[in-house]
Amino acid sequence: MMVTDIAELSKTKVKVCTDNGETFALYKGELRKLCIEKEKELPEDVYRQIMDEILSKRAKLRCMNLLKSRDYTEYRLRMKLRQGFYPDEIIDEALAYVRSYGYIDDVRYAGSYIEQAGSVKSRKQIENCLLQKGISKTDIEKAYERYAAEDDFIDENAVIERLLAKKHYDHRNATYEERQKIIGFLYRKGFSLDNIYQAVERGE
Numbered sequence: 266m267m268v269t270d271i272a273e274l275s276k277t278k279v280k281v282c283t284d285n286g287e288t289f290a291l292y293k294g295e296l297r298k299l300c301i302e303k304e305k306e307l308p309e310d311v312y313r314q315i316m317d318e319i320l321s322k323r324a325k326l327r328c329m330n331l332l333k334s335r336d337y338t339e340y341r342l343r344m345k346l347r348q349g350f351y352p353d354e355i356i357d358e359a360l361a362y363v364r365s366y367g368y369i370d371d372v373r374y375a376g377s378y379i380e381q382a383g384s385v386k387s388r389k390q391i392e393n394c395l396l397q398k399g400i401s402k403t404d405i406e407k408a409y410e411r412y413a414a415e416d417d418f419i420d421e422n423a424v425i426e427r428l429l430a431k432k433h434y435d436h437r438n439a440t441y442e443e444r445q446k447i448i449g450f451l452y453r454k455g456f457s458l459d460n461i462y463q464a465v466e467r468g469e
Contacts, residue, residue: 266307271296280350283307289320290350316355324351324359332368336377339369340399371400375408383412384424389455425456425464436465 270282279296282288291301299311324346331337331345339360346356363369375395382391388409395405429436434447444465451461 266309266312268301268303268305268307271301271303274350287352288350289315289352289355291315291319295319316352320351320355321358324349324355325362327351328359328363329368332363336374337369338371338374338398338400339364342369343399371404372407372411374398375400375405376412379408379412384427387421387424387455393455421456421460422464425451425460428454429464434465439465 266287267284268281269284270280272280272282274280274290277292277294278290279293280288280290281296281301291299299315301307301311327346327349328342331342337345342360342363343356346359351359360369378395378398379391382394386394392402392405395408396402428451429447432447432450434443439447448461448465451464452458
């Protein structure tokens with residue numbers, strides 16, 4: 266394996282690129298200690314030392330430090346590690362490590378989000394937000410099943426009523442234009458038309 270490039274990332278770190286497409290970051294002191302130079306051969310034993318002894322431990326610690334301050338989805342945590350130029354094999358190993366201790370759990374993360382957003386957002390909005398965070402449809406469904414099983418599921422009609430109250434919508438005195446405007450507002454938020462019309466026309 267040949268080192269094709271060594272690029273400075275900061276005053277203390279560099280990015281090492283190899284001819285097999287591998288890229289990883291090391292501290293400059295490690296680079297000197299391991300005698301890694303541009304356009305020079307990277308011995309297999311040195312490469313394995315970097316992967317197994319240096320980057321493996323560092324990636325696990327990075328995950329733990331990130332998770333100290335907030336929850337992460339597996340997808341977001343993977344993206345954080347990729348930004349640090351950790352190779353995929355190291356990322357997979359680090360994620361498996363924190364997953365084994367229950368530090369990341371996408372179903373739990375989705376359930377917490379549902380609990381927080383369920384009183385102000387439609388299920389469609391919540392699902393779209395969770396998908397954007399990298400949570401699979403399967404895990405979202407599991408989270409809803411678990412959430413509903415705990416009898417804490419929030420009825421969509423109740424959410425609509427809260428939004429109507431927040432908008433100071435008056436069922437009985439609203440004009441046709443006001444009704445159309447509020448219907449469009451609720452529809453764009455992902456609520457079903459049946460529930461929207463039921464709520465909007467309730468005052469008649």
